[in-house]
Amino acid sequence: MTPKTTTLISLLLLIFSTACKKSPVKPIVGKDLVLTATEQQKVAADNAFTLKLFKATFSGTPDNQNLFISPLSVSMAIGMTSNGSNGQTLTAIRNTMNFNGFTEDQVNSYYHTLITELPQLDPKATVKIANSIWYANTFTPLPAFLQTNTTNYNAKIAGVDFKSAATKDLINSWVNDQTNGKITKIVDQIPSNAVMYLINAIYFKSTWKDRFDAAKTKKADFHLSTGGIVQADFMNNDLNCNVSIASDATAIELPYGNGKYSMVLVSPKEGTSVKDYVAGLDSAKWKILMAGLGSSHAIISLPKFKFSYEIILNDILSSLGMANAFSDFADFTRISATGLKITEVKHKAYVDVNEDGTEAAAVTSVSVGLTSAAPFSYAFNRPFVFAIREMKTGLVLFAGVVNDPTLSGN
Template sequence: MSRLTDMRRLAVACSALAILLAACGETPPDRVVQHLSMKLSDSSTNFGISLVDRLLAEPGAGNVFVSPLSASLMLSMAASAASGDTQAAMLETLGLDPSVDPSGEARQTIERLAQSDDGAQLELAQAVWVKQGLPLSQSYVAKLRNDYRAQMANLDFRSPGAPGVVNRWVDGATHHKITDLVDSFDPSVVGYLVNATYFHALWRIEFDSRDPGQFHTFAGTTVRVPMMRRHENVTEVSTPDYVAALLPYKGGRFSAVVVLPRQTLSPADFSKFLTSATWRQVLGYMHGATGSSLGAPCKYWDTGVPNVWTHCDGSLEMPKVKLDYMKDLTQTLIAMGMPMQAPVPAFCGECALTQVVQKTYLEIDEKGTTAAAATGGAVVTALVTPIVVDR
């Protein structure tokens, strides 16, 4: 039985689950190619893992829970307002081909993920607020409304009530899981782009409640936390480096994947462990164990790799999880190659994207998973600094 009882390993699970909820569904590989190009699937994985790795490598990093999907959709809206080398650099950071139309890729993503499902609820919402009179390109406005399905409204960003307007929209779009995304707006802000993502799904087979168990913290202390256990129907892949568990949700479109390294790793070490190749390997083994669709019943399967095996009736014991996370992603994205303070002329001639923040929520219990994310990006215009003769 796999047990998640070490805080340093729980950070691993939360990070891996964050990527899964953001980028992976139950669609078999052949249908992924049909509905959404595989390059987009790979780009989501690459961008998400790169983002998580950089956050985990930062000094003092603990549990990290980010939504690459939410960040990607917001940044895609910004990239659609850029052009030339700026747009190419933004798309490359997102893992997309610079020759690809970002709004077209986003439309396919939204259409695919918005499909109805009796067992899971996934909602994607975009909104754009602009200063009254800002000369947005009409073709850009059409992309926002038609491809991104964005709601658009004017907003006086210098008004004390402006942050509340954005926060109330985010609160509603995330079913009250994300509040206070914005504290205030800089006087130079003339536009604000937001994606809000909400996910709620019930396990295909519920966990059983357990008495509180021992849990080891980063500081080396031991605490007692509520635990839960599944005794059967856990698809498990075991390798010399890690053990991974597949936990399908009702409806068959989505699953959670928990990856547990064999060795206890610090967040910084985990950032080196979790690579795109490792993640693709995990999903490849899972697809092999379930006959390509992660929602299909598990079957005993010979991986053909020494010391790697799958088990269909594994058990998993882990803590219940409830956490909030907020991060200014600006410097992290810059380090990944995202151009900031570069022109986005579809907004206005002197406009630029300058700050990106994300706030997330995650709750995992015996019945299922609830996750939410909101990513906001500020667009500013150059301010003319007055000359003051004071000396």
């Protein structure tokens, strides 16, 4: 090697070294979710609905079964549907879903923000949120309804042949794609009175910020609510994490990826069943528990688990105040002037928690169908009360009772 060559190589190394010092590679940490004051209030309202739906669902869950739902998925699917409701049906939906206190535009804009922003928060987390509306090509939804859901929910709109067996396969293929194959179908068969499906799909996958060492996973006892004991695979880790200790429970928060998402694990105090704890859980208690989270050093032992869950939410949503939407008196005139009602709200979810992290998916399908063809019928064939009133103010001008319509005097 000549002196000239040596000098050239040294110069190149110096330039490269200097460039590296001036332009250090910064780790990609993602972005923060920035919400307006109104949107932050909507988060609180959504969390309140989460507890309401979670408690109502869990109260009917047997002690030997697991539970896993995505209330956010339910909220988005019902949110799209509510854009086609009116009158008492709209009021019932808004009260049940905790939309009251917000304008319809605020609700739609909030979900649009989540759909847009949540997938971008952490490059180490995969978050997908997708919506779709499938309607019978013999049925004509109002354009304004479809446009509202396209604009705010990025909904895929498709008019298809509901009488074709291939249509359910088409819908299920979309569900399968949006959940990365974790939920393969949501529609078993299309009922003859169905005219529309409104579907939300949410998918999440991320590694733990501090992964569990698979070599440390050991079999250990897990005590069942029924009093029995099973052997489970327990993951073990020694790490810094957030811990909150309340009088009735201990909460531990395990972050994912770059710390934009986390899993919160809550264990009721010994002697309190999880069913009793959930029954007494409300927004205030949850806020106190979350506010108490503080950094701590902890040794965690957590069982691995993977399961699927499925539920029809008609009865639960009805009990929470939405019964009108499932009845023949439902008002969905902002979808169509045709008599419509919600015929089924189906929810499916999947979760896999292991040493690497968590994978989860959920799908909510709202099936809208025709109301009964027969008109409402009632015979006033026994004594009844009647009144004459001014409709706008409700002022009653006359009131009476008919005991015998054949009488012409008193």
